[in-house]
Amino acid sequence: MEKTWNNKxxxxxxxxxxxxxxxxxxxxxxxxxxxxxxxxxxxxFFWAGTSWFEEVLTSERFHSALVRNLIFSGxxxxxxVPLGILVxxxxxxxxxxxxxxxxxxxLPLLIPWNVVGTIWQVFARTDIGLLGATVSGLGIDYNxxxxxxxxxxxVVVMDVWHWTSLVVLLCYAGLVSIPDAYYQAAKIxxxxxxxxxxxxxxxKMGRVLLIAVLLRFMDSFMIYTEPFVVTGGGxxxxxxxxxxxxxxxxxxxxxxxxxxxxxxxxxxxxxxxxYVFYTVMTNVGVEKPQKGGDA
Amino acid sequence: MARIRLDHIRHAYTPELARAGNFALNxxxxxxxxxxxxALLGPSGCGKTTLLNIISGLLTPSEGHVYFDRTDVTLLxxxxxxxxxxxxxxxxxxxxxxxxxxxxxxxxxxxxxxxxERRVADMLKRIGLADKAGRKARGxxxxxxxxxxxxxxxxxxxxNAILFDEPLxxxxxxxxxxxxxxxxxxxxxxxxxxxxxxxxxxxxxTFADKVVVMYDGEVVxxxxxxxxxxxxxxxxxxxxxxSPGMNVLPCRIEGGEAIVAGExxxxxxxxxxxxxxxxxxxxxxxxxxxxxxxxxxxxPVTIEKVEDIGSERIVRARLGGERVTAIVREGAxxxxxxxxTFDPNALNLYENSRLVARSGGAA
Numbered sequence: 001m002e003k004t005w006n007n008k009x010x011x012x013x014x015x016x017x018x019x020x021x022x023x024x025x026x027x028x029x030x031x032x033x034x035x036x037x038x039x040x041x042x043x044x045f046f047w048a049g050t051s052w053f054e055e056v057l058t059s060e061r062f063h064s065a066l067v068r069n070l071i072f073s074g075x076x077x078x079x080x081v082p083l084g085i086l087v088x089x090x091x092x093x094x095x096x097x098x099x100x101x102x103x104x105x106x107l108p109l110l111i112p113w114n115v116v117g118t119i120w121q122v123f124a125r126t127d128i129g130l131l132g133a134t135v136s137g138l139g140i141d142y143n144x145x146x147x148x149x150x151x152x153x154x155v156v157v158m159d160v161w162h163w164t165s166l167v168v169l170l171c172y173a174g175l176v177s178i179p180d181a182y183y184q185a186a187k188i189x190x191x192x193x194x195x196x197x198x199x200x201x202x203x204k205m206g207r208v209l210l211i212a213v214l215l216r217f218m219d220s221f222m223i224y225t226e227p228f229v230v231t232g233g234g235x236x237x238x239x240x241x242x243x244x245x246x247x248x249x250x251x252x253x254x255x256x257x258x259x260x261x262x263x264x265x266x267x268x269x270x271x272x273x274x275y276v277f278y279t280v281m282t283n284v285g286v287e288k289p290q291k292g293g294d295a
Numbered sequence: 296m297a298r299i300r301l302d303h304i305r306h307a308y309t310p311e312l313a314r315a316g317n318f319a320l321n322x323x324x325x326x327x328x329x330x331x332x333x334a335l336l337g338p339s340g341c342g343k344t345t346l347l348n349i350i351s352g353l354l355t356p357s358e359g360h361v362y363f364d365r366t367d368v369t370l371l372x373x374x375x376x377x378x379x380x381x382x383x384x385x386x387x388x389x390x391x392x393x394x395x396x397x398x399x400x401x402x403x404x405x406x407x408x409x410x411x412e413r414r415v416a417d418m419l420k421r422i423g424l425a426d427k428a429g430r431k432a433r434g435x436x437x438x439x440x441x442x443x444x445x446x447x448x449x450x451x452x453x454x455n456a457i458l459f460d461e462p463l464x465x466x467x468x469x470x471x472x473x474x475x476x477x478x479x480x481x482x483x484x485x486x487x488x489x490x491x492x493x494x495x496x497x498x499x500x501t502f503a504d505k506v507v508v509m510y511d512g513e514v515v516x517x518x519x520x521x522x523x524x525x526x527x528x529x530x531x532x533x534x535x536x537x538s539p540g541m542n543v544l545p546c547r548i549e550g551g552e553a554i555v556a557g558e559x560x561x562x563x564x565x566x567x568x569x570x571x572x573x574x575x576x577x578x579x580x581x582x583x584x585x586x587x588x589x590x591x592x593x594x595p596v597t598i599e600k601v602e603d604i605g606s607e608r609i610v611r612a613r614l615g616g617e618r619v620t621a622i623v624r625e626g627a628x629x630x631x632x633x634x635x636t637f638d639p640n641a642l643n644l645y646e647n648s649r650l651v652a653r654s655g656g657a658a
Contacts, residue, residue, distance in 0.1 A: 185386035
């Protein structure tokens with residue numbers, strides 16, 4: 001078939017290209033620029049090849065930040081997804097309490113991130129914070145400023161408080177879209193509460209759960225503001241996640257080349273992991289093509 | 296299997312509606328014999344689905360009782376009633392295979408594994424999905440999915456009744472006929488009580504031995520398709536069943552004759568008594584003749600439209616202020632100066648919409 005050539009198409013495509021260029025490509029290229037060169041200011045650049053990348057990839061510091069971040073994302077996904085599903089299941093489907101619940105759920109999402117950090121920083125303080133003072137008042141040795149485990153618990157609880165709502169709202173949207181007939185049929189088939197969840201609610205929530213997991217993974221993997229405000233990455237380096245480390249490297253130490261290389265690696269890791277999540281989750285439960293081709 | 300008896304059922308969805316006297320179902324008192332094929336027929340919003348859900352136990356009626364044989368099941372759950380229900384939109388368990396779908400109700404009832412296997416294999420054959428047993432159910436067509444829903448009901452061979460809530464709505468027209476006759480076939484094989492809700496008269500009349508016509512929360516007539524056609528007990532049945540529906544003409548009664556739009560129509564066998572304010576004369580279009588004016592007994596009409604539907608023609612006319620529809624054979628001429636005659640043996644007289652007399656016998 002002859003291909004149709006129509007130069008008018010450029011007219012429609014150009015605005016998008018320009019926008020994407022300004023918002024993504026050009027800034028990214030600046031980073032690429034720094035990642036392959038060395039500079040001492042004055043706009044003087046020296047070709048550095050892949051040495052920055054080698055430095056990042058072999059750096060102990062990068063490895064530990066990466067591991068910390070993976071553990072953090074793993075923990076909050078393991079808590080927020082099941083918890084979000086449970087809360088969504090417990091929410092009313094109709095009546096007066098629906099809007100009340102929805103608004104209450106949405107509240108943490110509306111608070112600016114550094115405010116969330118500040119709230120928890122104060123909340124968890126052992127001298128004046130309600131939570132911190134209560135916990136130490138109970139005789140538990142809790143101090144997020146000095147104890148790494150306490151710092152981790154604080155950051156994880158804060159993230160759960162802040163972001164579980166998102167999972168709840170997405171799951172709830174998935175749940176209310178299930179027609180009543182499914183529940184009625186399950187009743188007639190004599191299905192238990194667990195079977196209803198396992199064979200009706202969970203499969204019907206699959207799509208939104210995928211979105212929830214992706215969003216929560218990406219966000220938690222890029223987390224910066226809240227731990228930065230609460231712990232500043234400490235004590236020591238115990239809550240220094242990748243983005244905090246990156247900022248330290250770029251702004252604190254002014255090591256632009258290594259920071260740029262790290263940004264690119266960081267970006268590629270998120271992209272790859274998101275892709276893996278997406279592929280795995282969309283393929284779960286989808287039948288493989290059968291021989292005979294009766295599809 | 297059981298005889299289902301509905302004892303003075305009334306239902307309102309909320310207490311407020313009940314206080315306002317706004318009942319979705321009003322005094323339903325009827326029975327479905329064991330092994331019968333019934334259709335609940337009526338327009339949208341007449342309470343068919345409500346009634347079905349009361350039978351299945353998804354709803355508990357505000358008043359009245361439901362009996363399966365001698366047992367009062369009014370307060371029992373659907374599971375305890377042991378009925379099966381097929382819904383308007385096919386309900387299948389997406390993540391299971393076809394065979395697992397069919398096994399699901401048996402597994403929930405802790406049937407022995409070997410027995411499950413045997414019954415599922417048998418049901419797969421009966422619903423014609425044996426070659427797709429191992430496939431995931433989500434990729435199937437609507438009619439296959441609906442067959443799975445049906446199979447999930449039938450696989451429990453001891454169900455008391457199987458209920459259908461407009462099960463063919465989402466099925467392609469050419470599949471509808473086939474599925475319906477397969478249903479009929481299954482009914483003959485299993486001899487189960489089947490109740491089939493529909494607003495499609497063809498579906499109701501072809502599926503059921505007995506059709507229950509509902510209107511505005513009440514059962515207006517229960518009868519064979521023939522009875523519904525020939526002896527509509529209520530003007531609603533008259534115009535809801537038949538295509539086009541029965542002509543219902545307001546009239547006055549005077550000495551054994553009905554006066555319709557100024558014309559006199561003899562009512563053989565009618566005493567001439569006038570008992571109610573609202574009297575109507577009903578006659579099916581099949582029994583309205585279209586003739587030249589001037590013939591004895593013919594009432595002059597103006598023809599508004601003649602629709603050719605292939606096998607016959609539908610004449611829409613006006614008799615005085617009233618609309619009259621007639622069906623004439625294909626090829627018969629429709630005179631320009633037309634008049635209509637009513638077959639004296641096919642006249643029905645209604646008072647307050649209920650049949651009080653019909654020519655050729657009392658109502």
